[in-house]
Amino acid sequence: MSPDRNNLTRFPRSLLLPESEAESRRPRTVSFAEPPEGEEPSGPESTDRLPLNLEELHRRCMGRLEFAERLLASFEQRFPVEVLEIAKSLEDGDVPRLARLAHQLSGTAANICAPTLLQIMQKVEETIRQGQLAETARWLARLKPEWERFTEFRARIGGASNN
Numbered sequence: 163m164s165p166d167r168n169n170l171t172r173f174p175r176s177l178l179l180p181e182s183e184a185e186s187r188r189p190r191t192v193s194f195a196e197p198p199e200g201e202e203p204s205g206p207e208s209t210d211r212l213p214l215n216l217e218e219l220h221r222r223c224m225g226r227l228e229f230a231e232r233l234l235a236s237f238e239q240r241f242p243v244e245v246l247e248i249a250k251s252l253e254d255g256d257v258p259r260l261a262r263l264a265h266q267l268s269g270t271a272a273n274i275c276a277p278t279l280l281q282i283m284q285k286v287e288e289t290i291r292q293g294q295l296a297e298t299a300r301w302l303a304r305l306k307p308e309w310e311r312f313t314e315f316r317a318r319i320g321g322a323s324n325n
Contacts, residue, residue: 211277211278212315213276213277213278213279213308213311213312213315214234214274214275214276214312214315214316215275215276215277216275216319218275219233219234219274219275222273222275233273233274234274234316237270237271237274237276238313238316240270241267241270241309242309244263244266244267244270245267245302245305245309247263248260248263248264248267248286248302249302251263252295252298252299252302255295257290257295260290260298261287261290261291264283264286264287264290265287267283268280268283268284268286268287271283276312278308278311278312279305279308279309279312282301282304282305282308283305285301286298286301286302289301
């Protein structure tokens with residue numbers, strides 16, 4: 163048995179599903195309806211899926227669980243800092259920097275297989291492209307509860323989250 167295989171105990175076996183079950187739990191595309199004027203945007207329906215797709219992350223890391231853990235630890239350290247930079251760029255009206263930072267964070271969320279964080283960041287990017295900066299701020303606000311859900315999930319599975 164390889165050393166990486168021994169590390170499977172770091173992730174609960176129930177989260178490393180057989181391929182047939184994993185297929186049924188792959189993230190689904192969620193359409194984002196525009197919220198009515200003056201209301202907080204309702205989020206993607208994320209309660210029926212995990213905030214982190216461990217099966218996909220494991221596949222992308224070619225079974226190297228230590229590498230996956232390093233990626234996640236780096237993401238957890240960088241995410242709050244990058245969100246603050248995005249918020250500052252929005253406040254400053256620096257749209258080119260805002261677009262660049264949002265795109266980078268969106269890509270990072272995709273790389274670590276965080277489907278709902280990714281969907282929110284894609285919506286942030288979309289509103290920036292459309293010049294709807296008030297909507298951008300509203301979607302950025304949606305990151306906080308999803309980030310909390312992500313870090314709580316990581317803590318439950320024994321991740322490095324200290325948030």
